[in-house]
Amino acid sequence: MPSLAFLILMTALVGLGTGQKARVDLLYPPAPAAADFMVLTHPPSPCVTEVDFFDANSNKVLSKQVSLSPGQSSTVTLTRTQLGAKTTDNHTLFYAEASIVNTCGTDSTCDATLCDVIPNAETVDPAGQTGVLINGVRGPLIARLGPAAN
Amino acid sequence: MAASALASLFMTALLGLGPMQGARINLLYVPPSQPLNPDDVPPDPCVVDVEFFNAQSVQVESKELMLEPGQSGSLLLTLAQLGGGNTALFYAEGDVKNTCNPADTTCDPTQCTIQASVEVVDSKTGITTVLATSPLRGFAMPPPAQ
Numbered sequence: 001m002p003s004l005a006f007l008i009l010m011t012a013l014v015g016l017g018t019g020q021k022a023r024v025d026l027l028y029p030p031a032p033a034a035a036d037f038m039v040l041t042h043p044p045s046p047c048v049t050e051v052d053f054f055d056a057n058s059n060k061v062l063s064k065q066v067s068l069s070p071g072q073s074s075t076v077t078l079t080r081t082q083l084g085a086k087t088t089d090n091h092t093l094f095y096a097e098a099s100i101v102n103t104c105g106t107d108s109t110c111d112a113t114l115c116d117v118i119p120n121a122e123t124v125d126p127a128g129q130t131g132v133l134i135n136g137v138r139g140p141l142i143a144r145l146g147p148a149a150n
Numbered sequence: 151m152a153a154s155a156l157a158s159l160f161m162t163a164l165l166g167l168g169p170m171q172g173a174r175i176n177l178l179y180v181p182p183s184q185p186l187n188p189d190d191v192p193p194d195p196c197v198v199d200v201e202f203f204n205a206q207s208v209q210v211e212s213k214e215l216m217l218e219p220g221q222s223g224s225l226l227l228t229l230a231q232l233g234g235g236n237t238a239l240f241y242a243e244g245d246v247k248n249t250c251n252p253a254d255t256t257c258d259p260t261q262c263t264i265q266a267s268v269e270v271v272d273s274k275t276g277i278t279t280v281l282a283t284s285p286l287r288g289f290a291m292p293p294p295a296q
Contacts (some may be wrong), residue, residue: 012267013176013222017277058181058220090276093176093222095265123278132281 004050005102005112009119011134013056015091019126022078024051024096027118028068040109045069047115048101051076055083056093065101068117077124096121096134159198159244160266162282164205168237170273173227175200175242179217180263189256194218196262197247202227205239214247217264228273242268 009024016022026049046067053062053076062082066074078094085092098119104110123131167173177198186192201212202225210231215223232238244266250257270280 010180010265012265012281012283013178014267014281015174015176015269015271015276015278017272018275020277056176056178056222058178058222090274091174091271091278092276093224095178125277132278134281134283 003102004099005115007097007099008049008117009096009098009121011096011121013093013095014123014132014134015093016078016080016083016085016123017125017131018090020080020131021124022053022083022094022096022121023124024053024076024098024119024121025073026051026066026068026075026098027073028070029116029118030071031116041111041114042109043114043116044103044107044110044112046072047112047117048103049115049117049119050099050101052097052099053078053083054095054097061094159246159264160242160268161244162242162268164239164241165268165270165280165282166237166239167227167229167232167270169229171229171279172271172273173202173240173242174269174271175202175225175244176222176267176269177215177217177224177244178222178265178267179219180265181220182263186261190258190261191256192261192263193249193257193259196259196264197249198223198244198262198264199247200225200242200244200266202231202240202242204232210240217262 046069048065048067050065052060055061062078064076083092083094100112100115102112104112121134125131195216195218198215202210204210211227213225232240246259246262248259268282269278271278
């Protein structure tokens with residue numbers, strides 16, 4: 001059963017304004033060539049990343065898993081409607097997390113921490129322009145290592 | 151609840167507010183993903199003081215936020231609170247209060263996983279134009295000498 005292996009992104013609380021969306025972008029860069037004798041373990045193929053969006057009370061409002069192979073990228077988008085934003089509130093807060101899913105199973109040579117997926121989050125206005133780039137945490141965040149999900 | 155020492159959570163640089171802009175401090179108490187170690191637990195709730203200052207370091211707005219895991223809180227600042235005009239500078243600070251009972255050796259305010267962000271927001275559209283974020287956790291300072 002796959003489980004969340006480690007957190008690669010956790011944003012701060014940020015507001016979505018009128019007509020805005022939030023976006024988590026994931027890039028899995030092409031892997032550099034490695035000498036064969038050095039390759040003892042390998043990442044799962046593909047690498048699966050779970051993106052979760054939360055409201056200001058930490059209620060999960062959107063969750064999506066994305067499968068990426070080296071060189072690929074993907075985006076998960078949150079709308080104000082999905083966030084439950086009221087029309088009277090022009091600044092509704094959210095935060096986002098992204099985690100690598102451990103899909104290695106029983107393969108002892110497989111290591112999900114080798115999934116070098118680069119995340120970032122941004123707010124985007126109706127014209128598609130980036131509002132702000134939201135700094136998150138890059139790389140495994142040991143403090144938020146979660147237990148296996150069943 | 152007797153609060154003593156403070157743990158510095160964040161402090162922004164000077165930022166400017168223009169016409170039709172407001173600033174806000176957002177705090178999120180990041181919910182733990184694992185059961186807490188019973189020998190090292192945060193106070194319940196975690197208490198955070200947040201403050202806005204003008205360019206002369208005069209406090210212009212403040213609030214005490216009491217947060218449970220998963221909760222968030224905000225403090226807003228308007229240009230008028232900075233004295234009006236077309237533009238004015240401000241900065242923001244936040245401190246975790248040590249509300250642990252000194253007799254409780256398992257209580258540790260540094261376990262308050264508070265994440266802070268400061269936004270400059272267009273008042274009309276609610277769109278964020280500037281975002282400043284803090285590290286996930288601050289570090290506690292020792293209690294002041296009595």
